Amino acid sequence: MTESKLMPLQEAISTYVQDGDLIGIGGLSFWRKPISACREIIRQNKKDLSICTFVGGIDVDMLIAGGCISEVRSCFIGMEIFGMAPHYRKAVESGVIHVSEESEANIALGLRASYLKVPFMPLKGIIGTDMPKVRNDIKQIEDPLGSGTQVMAVPKIDLDVAIIHVPYADEFGNGNIAGAVWMDADMGKTAKKTIINPI
Incomplete structure:
Protein backbone atom coordinates (compact mmCIF):
# COMPACT_ATOMS: atom_id res chain seq x y z
CA MET A 1 0.00 0.00 0.00
CA THR A 2 1.31 3.44 -0.92
CA GLU A 3 1.98 5.77 1.99
CA SER A 4 -0.36 8.74 2.33
CA LYS A 5 1.03 12.06 1.12
CA LEU A 6 -1.72 14.03 2.83
CA MET A 7 -0.49 16.85 5.08
CA PRO A 8 -1.74 20.21 6.33
CA LEU A 9 -1.14 23.08 3.90
CA GLN A 10 0.96 24.87 6.52
CA GLU A 11 3.33 21.88 6.66
CA ALA A 12 3.45 21.50 2.86
CA ILE A 13 4.48 25.14 2.36
CA SER A 14 6.99 25.01 5.23
CA THR A 15 8.53 21.77 3.94
CA TYR A 16 8.58 22.33 0.19
CA VAL A 17 8.72 26.10 -0.49
CA GLN A 18 12.12 27.64 0.24
CA ASP A 19 13.31 31.23 -0.11
CA GLY A 20 14.63 31.84 -3.64
CA ARG A 39 -1.86 33.17 1.81
CA GLU A 40 0.20 30.56 3.64
CA ILE A 41 3.36 31.58 1.73
CA ILE A 42 2.76 35.16 2.88
CA ARG A 43 2.03 34.06 6.45
CA GLN A 44 5.30 32.11 6.56
CA ASN A 45 7.15 35.17 5.20
CA LYS A 46 8.81 33.34 2.30
CA LYS A 47 11.13 35.67 0.35
CA ASP A 48 12.85 36.17 -3.00
CA GLY A 56 -1.71 35.66 -13.01
CA GLY A 57 -4.18 37.76 -11.08
CA ILE A 58 -4.94 38.18 -7.41
CA ASP A 59 -2.59 35.28 -6.56
CA VAL A 60 0.51 37.06 -7.84
CA ASP A 61 -0.70 40.48 -6.69
CA MET A 62 -1.15 39.34 -3.09
CA LEU A 63 2.27 37.62 -3.05
CA ILE A 64 3.85 40.88 -4.23
CA ALA A 65 1.93 42.84 -1.57
CA GLY A 66 3.24 40.34 0.98
CA GLY A 67 6.84 41.02 -0.07
CA CYS A 68 7.44 37.45 -1.23
CA ILE A 69 8.34 37.89 -4.91
CA SER A 70 11.50 39.13 -6.65
CA GLU A 71 10.69 37.94 -10.20
CA VAL A 72 7.58 37.22 -12.29
CA ARG A 73 7.50 35.10 -15.45
CA SER A 74 4.07 35.37 -17.08
CA CYS A 75 2.17 36.41 -20.20
CA PHE A 76 -0.11 38.75 -18.23
CA ILE A 77 -0.78 39.81 -14.66
CA GLY A 78 -4.04 41.67 -14.09
CA MET A 79 -7.58 41.60 -12.79
CA GLU A 80 -9.34 41.24 -16.15
CA ILE A 81 -12.47 43.45 -16.18
CA PHE A 82 -11.43 44.94 -12.84
CA GLY A 83 -8.31 46.52 -14.32
CA MET A 84 -4.63 46.36 -13.48
CA ALA A 85 -3.15 44.40 -10.60
CA PRO A 86 -2.20 47.37 -8.38
CA HIS A 87 0.65 45.82 -6.36
CA TYR A 88 2.17 44.24 -9.48
CA ARG A 89 2.05 47.53 -11.37
CA LYS A 90 3.60 49.49 -8.51
CA ALA A 91 6.35 46.88 -7.99
CA VAL A 92 7.24 46.81 -11.69
CA GLU A 93 7.23 50.61 -12.08
CA SER A 94 9.41 51.06 -8.99
CA GLY A 95 11.82 48.27 -9.95
CA VAL A 96 11.09 46.17 -6.85
CA ILE A 97 10.52 43.04 -8.97
CA HIS A 98 12.05 41.84 -12.22
CA VAL A 99 9.69 40.84 -15.03
CA SER A 100 10.83 38.13 -17.40
CA GLU A 101 8.74 38.67 -20.53
CA GLU A 102 6.97 35.51 -21.66
CA SER A 103 4.48 34.42 -24.28
CA GLU A 104 2.15 31.48 -23.77
CA ALA A 105 4.29 29.51 -26.20
CA ASN A 106 7.48 30.38 -24.28
CA ILE A 107 6.04 29.02 -21.04
CA ALA A 108 4.48 25.94 -22.66
CA LEU A 109 7.67 25.02 -24.53
CA GLY A 110 9.96 25.94 -21.62
CA LEU A 111 8.06 23.55 -19.35
CA ARG A 112 8.02 20.88 -22.06
CA ALA A 113 11.80 21.22 -22.52
CA SER A 114 12.29 20.70 -18.80
CA TYR A 115 9.99 17.66 -18.83
CA LEU A 116 11.92 16.18 -21.77
CA LYS A 117 15.25 17.06 -20.11
CA VAL A 118 16.52 19.07 -23.09
CA PRO A 119 18.03 22.59 -22.83
CA PHE A 120 15.55 24.29 -25.15
CA MET A 121 12.65 23.86 -27.55
CA PRO A 122 12.46 25.44 -31.01
CA LEU A 123 9.78 28.05 -31.76
CA LYS A 124 9.10 29.96 -34.97
CA GLY A 125 6.21 32.10 -33.72
CA ILE A 126 8.33 34.77 -32.03
CA ILE A 127 10.75 35.38 -34.91
CA GLY A 128 10.51 39.06 -35.81
CA THR A 129 9.22 40.10 -32.37
CA ASP A 130 11.09 42.08 -29.72
CA MET A 131 11.31 39.03 -27.46
CA PRO A 132 15.07 38.48 -28.07
CA LYS A 133 15.69 42.17 -27.25
CA VAL A 134 14.16 41.82 -23.78
CA ARG A 135 15.27 38.22 -23.15
CA ASN A 136 18.97 37.59 -23.73
CA ASP A 137 18.45 33.88 -23.04
CA ILE A 138 16.31 33.43 -26.18
CA LYS A 139 18.43 33.02 -29.31
CA GLN A 140 17.69 32.70 -33.02
CA ILE A 141 19.42 29.63 -34.45
CA GLU A 142 19.51 27.71 -37.71
CA ASP A 143 18.07 24.22 -37.84
CA PRO A 144 21.03 21.99 -36.82
CA LEU A 145 19.71 19.26 -39.14
CA GLY A 146 20.51 21.36 -42.20
CA SER A 147 17.14 22.57 -43.56
CA GLY A 148 18.23 26.20 -43.24
CA THR A 149 15.08 27.06 -41.28
CA GLN A 150 15.52 29.73 -38.63
CA VAL A 151 13.96 29.09 -35.21
CA MET A 152 14.12 30.65 -31.77
CA ALA A 153 15.62 28.52 -28.99
CA VAL A 154 13.34 28.89 -25.95
CA PRO A 155 15.16 27.76 -22.77
CA LYS A 156 13.78 25.17 -20.40
CA ILE A 157 11.96 26.27 -17.24
CA ASP A 158 13.05 24.18 -14.26
CA LEU A 159 10.47 24.69 -11.51
CA ASP A 160 11.46 24.01 -7.92
CA VAL A 161 7.83 23.71 -6.82
CA ALA A 162 4.46 23.60 -8.59
CA ILE A 163 1.34 24.58 -6.64
CA ILE A 164 -1.84 23.42 -8.33
CA HIS A 165 -5.40 23.90 -7.09
CA VAL A 166 -7.67 20.99 -8.02
CA PRO A 167 -11.32 20.15 -7.34
CA TYR A 168 -10.52 16.56 -6.36
CA ALA A 169 -7.46 14.79 -4.95
CA ASP A 170 -6.69 11.62 -3.06
CA GLU A 171 -4.23 11.01 -0.25
CA PHE A 172 -1.66 9.51 -2.62
CA GLY A 173 -1.05 12.75 -4.53
CA ASN A 174 -3.33 12.16 -7.50
CA GLY A 175 -5.33 15.19 -8.58
CA ASN A 176 -8.26 15.48 -10.98
CA ILE A 177 -8.98 18.67 -12.89
CA ALA A 178 -12.54 18.80 -14.21
CA GLY A 179 -12.26 21.39 -16.96
CA ALA A 180 -9.46 23.32 -18.62
CA VAL A 181 -6.01 22.12 -17.56
CA TRP A 182 -3.93 24.92 -19.14
CA MET A 183 -0.26 24.18 -18.27
CA ASP A 184 -0.94 22.64 -14.86
CA ALA A 185 -0.16 19.05 -15.87
CA ASP A 186 3.19 20.07 -17.36
CA MET A 187 4.00 22.12 -14.25
CA GLY A 188 3.29 19.08 -12.09
CA LYS A 189 5.45 16.83 -14.29
CA THR A 190 8.45 19.15 -14.43
CA ALA A 191 8.64 20.52 -10.89
CA LYS A 192 11.01 18.94 -8.40
CA LYS A 193 8.13 19.03 -5.89
CA THR A 194 4.39 19.47 -6.45
CA ILE A 195 1.79 20.63 -3.95
CA ILE A 196 -1.78 19.74 -4.88
CA ASN A 197 -4.15 22.10 -3.09
CA PRO A 198 -7.67 20.58 -3.22
CA ILE A 199 -10.90 22.42 -2.51
Whole structure:
Protein backbone atom coordinates (compact mmCIF):
# COMPACT_ATOMS: atom_id res chain seq x y z
CA MET A 1 0.00 0.00 0.00
CA THR A 2 1.31 3.44 -0.92
CA GLU A 3 1.98 5.77 1.99
CA SER A 4 -0.36 8.74 2.33
CA LYS A 5 1.03 12.06 1.12
CA LEU A 6 -1.72 14.03 2.83
CA MET A 7 -0.49 16.85 5.08
CA PRO A 8 -1.74 20.21 6.33
CA LEU A 9 -1.14 23.08 3.90
CA GLN A 10 0.96 24.87 6.52
CA GLU A 11 3.33 21.88 6.66
CA ALA A 12 3.45 21.50 2.86
CA ILE A 13 4.48 25.14 2.36
CA SER A 14 6.99 25.01 5.23
CA THR A 15 8.53 21.77 3.94
CA TYR A 16 8.58 22.33 0.19
CA VAL A 17 8.72 26.10 -0.49
CA GLN A 18 12.12 27.64 0.24
CA ASP A 19 13.31 31.23 -0.11
CA GLY A 20 14.63 31.84 -3.64
CA ASP A 21 12.60 29.03 -5.28
CA LEU A 22 11.06 29.20 -8.75
CA ILE A 23 7.39 28.45 -8.09
CA GLY A 24 4.91 27.42 -10.78
CA ILE A 25 1.38 28.54 -9.92
CA GLY A 26 -1.37 26.70 -11.77
CA GLY A 27 -4.74 27.95 -12.93
CA LEU A 28 -5.44 30.93 -15.14
CA SER A 29 -6.40 34.47 -14.16
CA PHE A 30 -9.19 34.06 -11.57
CA TRP A 31 -9.79 30.36 -12.25
CA ARG A 32 -8.46 27.55 -10.09
CA LYS A 33 -5.80 29.64 -8.35
CA PRO A 34 -4.30 28.23 -5.11
CA ILE A 35 -5.19 31.28 -3.01
CA SER A 36 -4.99 29.46 0.33
CA ALA A 37 -1.44 28.33 -0.55
CA CYS A 38 -0.52 31.91 -1.52
CA ARG A 39 -1.86 33.17 1.81
CA GLU A 40 0.20 30.56 3.64
CA ILE A 41 3.36 31.58 1.73
CA ILE A 42 2.76 35.16 2.88
CA ARG A 43 2.03 34.06 6.45
CA GLN A 44 5.30 32.11 6.56
CA ASN A 45 7.15 35.17 5.20
CA LYS A 46 8.81 33.34 2.30
CA LYS A 47 11.13 35.67 0.35
CA ASP A 48 12.85 36.17 -3.00
CA LEU A 49 10.51 33.83 -4.89
CA SER A 50 10.33 33.73 -8.67
CA ILE A 51 6.81 33.02 -9.90
CA CYS A 52 5.95 31.36 -13.21
CA THR A 53 2.28 31.35 -14.17
CA PHE A 54 0.46 31.38 -17.49
CA VAL A 55 -1.84 34.28 -16.53
CA GLY A 56 -1.71 35.66 -13.01
CA GLY A 57 -4.18 37.76 -11.08
CA ILE A 58 -4.94 38.18 -7.41
CA ASP A 59 -2.59 35.28 -6.56
CA VAL A 60 0.51 37.06 -7.84
CA ASP A 61 -0.70 40.48 -6.69
CA MET A 62 -1.15 39.34 -3.09
CA LEU A 63 2.27 37.62 -3.05
CA ILE A 64 3.85 40.88 -4.23
CA ALA A 65 1.93 42.84 -1.57
CA GLY A 66 3.24 40.34 0.98
CA GLY A 67 6.84 41.02 -0.07
CA CYS A 68 7.44 37.45 -1.23
CA ILE A 69 8.34 37.89 -4.91
CA SER A 70 11.50 39.13 -6.65
CA GLU A 71 10.69 37.94 -10.20
CA VAL A 72 7.58 37.22 -12.29
CA ARG A 73 7.50 35.10 -15.45
CA SER A 74 4.07 35.37 -17.08
CA CYS A 75 2.17 36.41 -20.20
CA PHE A 76 -0.11 38.75 -18.23
CA ILE A 77 -0.78 39.81 -14.66
CA GLY A 78 -4.04 41.67 -14.09
CA MET A 79 -7.58 41.60 -12.79
CA GLU A 80 -9.34 41.24 -16.15
CA ILE A 81 -12.47 43.45 -16.18
CA PHE A 82 -11.43 44.94 -12.84
CA GLY A 83 -8.31 46.52 -14.32
CA MET A 84 -4.63 46.36 -13.48
CA ALA A 85 -3.15 44.40 -10.60
CA PRO A 86 -2.20 47.37 -8.38
CA HIS A 87 0.65 45.82 -6.36
CA TYR A 88 2.17 44.24 -9.48
CA ARG A 89 2.05 47.53 -11.37
CA LYS A 90 3.60 49.49 -8.51
CA ALA A 91 6.35 46.88 -7.99
CA VAL A 92 7.24 46.81 -11.69
CA GLU A 93 7.23 50.61 -12.08
CA SER A 94 9.41 51.06 -8.99
CA GLY A 95 11.82 48.27 -9.95
CA VAL A 96 11.09 46.17 -6.85
CA ILE A 97 10.52 43.04 -8.97
CA HIS A 98 12.05 41.84 -12.22
CA VAL A 99 9.69 40.84 -15.03
CA SER A 100 10.83 38.13 -17.40
CA GLU A 101 8.74 38.67 -20.53
CA GLU A 102 6.97 35.51 -21.66
CA SER A 103 4.48 34.42 -24.28
CA GLU A 104 2.15 31.48 -23.77
CA ALA A 105 4.29 29.51 -26.20
CA ASN A 106 7.48 30.38 -24.28
CA ILE A 107 6.04 29.02 -21.04
CA ALA A 108 4.48 25.94 -22.66
CA LEU A 109 7.67 25.02 -24.53
CA GLY A 110 9.96 25.94 -21.62
CA LEU A 111 8.06 23.55 -19.35
CA ARG A 112 8.02 20.88 -22.06
CA ALA A 113 11.80 21.22 -22.52
CA SER A 114 12.29 20.70 -18.80
CA TYR A 115 9.99 17.66 -18.83
CA LEU A 116 11.92 16.18 -21.77
CA LYS A 117 15.25 17.06 -20.11
CA VAL A 118 16.52 19.07 -23.09
CA PRO A 119 18.03 22.59 -22.83
CA PHE A 120 15.55 24.29 -25.15
CA MET A 121 12.65 23.86 -27.55
CA PRO A 122 12.46 25.44 -31.01
CA LEU A 123 9.78 28.05 -31.76
CA LYS A 124 9.10 29.96 -34.97
CA GLY A 125 6.21 32.10 -33.72
CA ILE A 126 8.33 34.77 -32.03
CA ILE A 127 10.75 35.38 -34.91
CA GLY A 128 10.51 39.06 -35.81
CA THR A 129 9.22 40.10 -32.37
CA ASP A 130 11.09 42.08 -29.72
CA MET A 131 11.31 39.03 -27.46
CA PRO A 132 15.07 38.48 -28.07
CA LYS A 133 15.69 42.17 -27.25
CA VAL A 134 14.16 41.82 -23.78
CA ARG A 135 15.27 38.22 -23.15
CA ASN A 136 18.97 37.59 -23.73
CA ASP A 137 18.45 33.88 -23.04
CA ILE A 138 16.31 33.43 -26.18
CA LYS A 139 18.43 33.02 -29.31
CA GLN A 140 17.69 32.70 -33.02
CA ILE A 141 19.42 29.63 -34.45
CA GLU A 142 19.51 27.71 -37.71
CA ASP A 143 18.07 24.22 -37.84
CA PRO A 144 21.03 21.99 -36.82
CA LEU A 145 19.71 19.26 -39.14
CA GLY A 146 20.51 21.36 -42.20
CA SER A 147 17.14 22.57 -43.56
CA GLY A 148 18.23 26.20 -43.24
CA THR A 149 15.08 27.06 -41.28
CA GLN A 150 15.52 29.73 -38.63
CA VAL A 151 13.96 29.09 -35.21
CA MET A 152 14.12 30.65 -31.77
CA ALA A 153 15.62 28.52 -28.99
CA VAL A 154 13.34 28.89 -25.95
CA PRO A 155 15.16 27.76 -22.77
CA LYS A 156 13.78 25.17 -20.40
CA ILE A 157 11.96 26.27 -17.24
CA ASP A 158 13.05 24.18 -14.26
CA LEU A 159 10.47 24.69 -11.51
CA ASP A 160 11.46 24.01 -7.92
CA VAL A 161 7.83 23.71 -6.82
CA ALA A 162 4.46 23.60 -8.59
CA ILE A 163 1.34 24.58 -6.64
CA ILE A 164 -1.84 23.42 -8.33
CA HIS A 165 -5.40 23.90 -7.09
CA VAL A 166 -7.67 20.99 -8.02
CA PRO A 167 -11.32 20.15 -7.34
CA TYR A 168 -10.52 16.56 -6.36
CA ALA A 169 -7.46 14.79 -4.95
CA ASP A 170 -6.69 11.62 -3.06
CA GLU A 171 -4.23 11.01 -0.25
CA PHE A 172 -1.66 9.51 -2.62
CA GLY A 173 -1.05 12.75 -4.53
CA ASN A 174 -3.33 12.16 -7.50
CA GLY A 175 -5.33 15.19 -8.58
CA ASN A 176 -8.26 15.48 -10.98
CA ILE A 177 -8.98 18.67 -12.89
CA ALA A 178 -12.54 18.80 -14.21
CA GLY A 179 -12.26 21.39 -16.96
CA ALA A 180 -9.46 23.32 -18.62
CA VAL A 181 -6.01 22.12 -17.56
CA TRP A 182 -3.93 24.92 -19.14
CA MET A 183 -0.26 24.18 -18.27
CA ASP A 184 -0.94 22.64 -14.86
CA ALA A 185 -0.16 19.05 -15.87
CA ASP A 186 3.19 20.07 -17.36
CA MET A 187 4.00 22.12 -14.25
CA GLY A 188 3.29 19.08 -12.09
CA LYS A 189 5.45 16.83 -14.29
CA THR A 190 8.45 19.15 -14.43
CA ALA A 191 8.64 20.52 -10.89
CA LYS A 192 11.01 18.94 -8.40
CA LYS A 193 8.13 19.03 -5.89
CA THR A 194 4.39 19.47 -6.45
CA ILE A 195 1.79 20.63 -3.95
CA ILE A 196 -1.78 19.74 -4.88
CA ASN A 197 -4.15 22.10 -3.09
CA PRO A 198 -7.67 20.58 -3.22
CA ILE A 199 -10.90 22.42 -2.51
